[in-house]
Amino acid sequence: MTHNNWFAQSADWLVAKPLTILLILVVAMVLRSIARRLIDKLTRANSGGKVPALLRPLKERAPQALGSLLSERRAQRAKTIGSVFKSITSVLVFGTAFMMILAELGVNLAPVLASAGILGVAIGFGAQNVVKDFLSGVFMMLEDQYGVGDVVDVGEASGTVEAVGLRITTMRDVNGTVWYVRNGEILRVGNSSQGFAVAVVDVPIGYGADVEQATGIIDRVATEVSDNEPMSNDVLEPPEVLGVERVSASEGIMLRLTVKVRPGRQWAVQRALRARIMAAFEDAGIPGPLVRGFPNGE
Incomplete structure (x- = not known):
């Protein structure tokens, strides 16, 4: 089209590869958007106080006596679990897209994967307390060990749970003091609000x-x-x-x-x-x- 040998020889780098990389990015963003919308739909509380679809396969120990706090607890639990799934989806989708782009550019992925593995181990070792808190929070959410409105004793602090996050649990004791407890430091939980x-x-x-x-x-x-x-x-x-x-x-x-x-x-x-x-x-x-x-x- 240009009657230029250099453009003809470089067309693959100037046109084909950029278009391929752009297509990979567009597909990755579309897949991520679809996955996030699906997660939002599964974590959205239905009318009438019904359990969100994402929580139905999971065991729920929340007592019906919580009343209005029950829906708040379910919503917070579904929202937190949904945020975990969204983060995992984003990492998987964009991580795969990044590898495909590197392969398209002709980069040898073996050294990159090895370096990423070593870097991940180093970061995980340096931030092991954060990782421990995060994983403990995930399992607490999945197992529904406690939630908003429960009266619990976690050893160093006891009181009513006001918020449950992936890293921190917020509690208020009988004196009105707010306690922020790291999930990774909780070795045992005494819950006075389950069953009877x-x-x-x-x-x-x-x-x-x-x-x-x-x-x-x-x-x-x-x-x-x-x-x-x-x-x-x-x-x-x-x-x-x-x-x-x-x-x-x-x-x-x-x-x-x-x-x-x-x-x-x-x-x-x-x-x-x-x-x-x-x-x-x-x-x-x-x-x-x-x-x-x-x-x-x-």
Whole structure:
């Protein structure tokens, strides 16, 4: 077309290869865009609070008692897992495109792959804590060990989970302090918001008290509280009076009551039962441990 020998000999480099590289980039961007749209569709929460499609094959331990926090937890979990898949997709697509471009330019890929492997090992070794936090966060998300709204104990900190990321978990304790815990540093997790909880109520009485009478009062009061609202909405099974838990010089005789309740509601049930039982003891004249030294509990 140009009647120029140099252009004719260089047409492959000047026209064919640039067009091939451009085509590779366009195809890579289109594939990445399609993959990201598909991931967004799978992670988008449906109307009516249904589980996102991406989470359906995964096990979910979130209690229904979380209410409005349940949808927030699912959305955050789906969004985080979706971001991981998006990052993996981008690396695979553009990494493959980069290798194809190098091959098109006539570069020997063997030394490049070897250098990339050595560089990856060096970066991974230098940033092993970040990689550890990231991988721990991924597995926590996939296994749904905890999520937004759960009350957890991770060893150094305990409280209500406010956010779960791939590297950091944000928690707020009962004093209002916000804790930022690295996922890689979490060796164990005690979750008080999965399945069910047990409200354990220990009630002390004096040595001169009638244990059978006190046990009967505890059983009666606990049944009344459990059968009436609002506690009836939280109690899952009838209360169980275990009887004498321990005897000590400072605490007197300790009686124990347990109630199976909805997750996260054990503390409210404990406070309500303890207040009602102590009031019933006072009405019945059951002496407390502080008056054990007086005859007949007087």
